Structures are given as C-alpha cells and as structure tokens.
Amino acid sequence: MEYSVKASSSSKKSASIQIKQSKINFGITPEFADTIPNPAKLFLGSFSSCILKNVERFSGFMNFEYSKAEILVKAIRLEKPPRIDKINYELKIYSTDTNLNVELLKKNIEKFGTIFNTVQLSCSIDGDVKLIYE
Known part of the structure; x- marks a missing residue:
C-alpha cells in the first residue's frame, strides 16, 4: 500500500495539504500561530x-x-x-x-x-x- 499527498506554500503566508477532496491549511509563519495548526x-x-x-x-x-x-x-x-x-x-x-x-x-x-x-x-x-x- 502506498500513500501520497500534495502540499504547497506561499512565501511569508500559509500552506496547505491537499488530500483527496480535503484541503488542510497550516501555518508556516508566526502570524498564523494562533489561528491555524502548525x-x-x-x-x-x-x-x-x-x-x-x-x-x-x-x-x-x-x-x-x-x-x-x-x-x-x-x-x-x-x-x-x-x-x-x-x-x-x-x-x-x-x-x-x-x-x-x-x-x-x-x-x-x-x-x-x-x-x-x-x-x-x-x-x-x-x-x-x-x-x-x-
């Protein structure tokens, strides 16, 4: 069995993971520390x-x-x-x-x-x- 996901980020902003039909946003900068997961x-x-x-x-x-x-x-x-x-x-x-x-x-x-x-x-x-x- 193999798994795969696709993720992307924008410089000095946030990032996201695309898994099947779901999109999960996550933080990559301190500005998002209180609002989305790291x-x-x-x-x-x-x-x-x-x-x-x-x-x-x-x-x-x-x-x-x-x-x-x-x-x-x-x-x-x-x-x-x-x-x-x-x-x-x-x-x-x-x-x-x-x-x-x-x-x-x-x-x-x-x-x-x-x-x-x-x-x-x-x-x-x-x-x-x-x-x-x-």
Whole structure:
C-alpha cells in the first residue's frame, strides 16, 4: 500500500495539504500561530486520527457498540535536536456496552495502528483508555 499527498506554500503566508477532496491549511509563519495548526499539531492530529480510526475498526472485530470516542494528545518537544520526545494520550470511549474489553482494545490500537507504530519507533508513547458509561 502506498500513500501520497500534495502540499504547497506561499512565501511569508500559509500552506496547505491537499488530500483527496480535503484541503488542510497550516501555518508556516508566526502570524498564523494562533489561528491555524502548525506541522507539529498536524502530526499529533494524524496520530489521533489513527487511534480513532482503529476504535471504529475494532468495534466491529471486538463486537462492541459506542456512541463516540474522544482523544486528547499531548507531546513533549525537545529543542536540540528539535523533535517530539514523548507523547501521552487519553482516549475516552462512550458506550453502554458493559462487555467492552478496554485493555484488549488498547492492545489492538497499539499493535495495529500504522501511524502509532511508525511514531513509536522514534519516541515514547504512554496512553490510557477509559470507558465512560452512558
């Protein structure tokens, strides 16, 4: 399987990524720091998306129902060399399903997530999955 995206930027302005029918703007200058995401936030967004996609995927495999899932991701950035050193996530699954095996879900997310596994090779990841009964 191969992936591709197209991105472009304008000097001293902003940039965007074209992915299928979606366009995602991102900042490349300090003027946009408070209004649109920077590359590091897009990176964390990709990480978050991977986990949420796998919640949906494993709801079918593990036979559980959920109404929604929310994830909060935080990262620690080192200065020299500049890189993400540690990621922490908290995933909340809202469900009435009392048979949902949260530990197995977490294990599957961390074992089969493409972005998760790629990121895990370069920084530490610590996460928590919580079931919120509705």
